[in-house]
């Protein structure tokens with residue numbers, strides 16, 4: 001299936017039919033009528049939007065007026081009054097992308113481009129100054145950077161298992177975080193499943209932004225054989241996600257909380273994994289995030305019928321954010 005060429009000179013993205021067929025079956029069953037409008041957005045890259053998260057450590061005169069001239073407006077701030085004034089994220093309903101900034105050694109970047117729904121796990125985590133924070137699956141580092149726009153942890157551990165992606169994570173941190181804040185950050189290359197045993201009951205907050213079937217990018221897999229393989233191995237992801245979550249629970253101090261997130265619509269990797277943790281760890285309880293969801297409901301479309309401790313962002317035309325699943329849990333003892 002070939003897509004129309006929408007942008008001159010840009011290579012054409014092609015939908016991978018085998019992935020689309022697989023999603024069609026699964027998501028029609030899981031999402032019902034909502035799937036067809038989600039599918040329309042996911043298969044139309046020219047409708048995709050990007051938000052611009054400003055770097056509070058590198059303020060740029062003129063950037064905000066230039067964003068305003070291009071139709072961007074401040075998101076989140078009015079809806080979530082507990083956010084610090086320095087947290088500034090701009091979005092607009094029109095598709096397109098603000099120019100990305102190149103990495104230049106020794107120079108801080110002024111902003112990070114992202115899917116606005118990626119901020120929801122960070123906002124749900126509610127990191128406070130001085131807390132010990134673990135970002136268990138951190139590369140390329142978008143959420144680590146976003147956490148540091150919200151607060152200044154006392155200790156911030158960013159972990160990434162994959163070697164190459166770990167270097168990417170280090171580069172992101174260097175590009176956005178100056179001295180002396182950077183000294184609060186430890187980057188490691190551990191298997192996230194082992195961190196709980198290595199640092200039990202140590203953290204106030206843990207983010208598990210888990211490896212998952214990335215619906216948006218899988219739909220455009222360039223290699224159909226690899227796509228088929230991935231679809232066949234999809235079930236194994238739920239077990240990895242469960243083990244990462246169990247490790248995160250171990251790493252939390254009693255009273256600490258964790259946020260689990262994925263960028264897939266798949267129930268097997270979302271609610272099912274959370275329900276399994278809730279039924280197998282007696283010291284873990286769900287945390288209500290429906291207030292936050294209500295606060296940002298102008299910006300996002302959520303799947304209805306979710307429980308209070310979880311949300312699922314459905315991409316829609318004009319608010320083409322997500323897919324993003326977020327759930328919050330607390331360790332009570």
Ligand code: SAM
Nearest residue numbers: 137138139140141142143161162191192209211
């Ligand atoms: N949080 C990142 C961000 O916002 O930029 C995105 C994280 S991505 C969804 C998931 C990451 O988990 C990938 O970079 C992947 O390499 C990493 N990963 C996969 N298996 C892992 C494991 N066992 N332990 C830790 N990280 C793992």
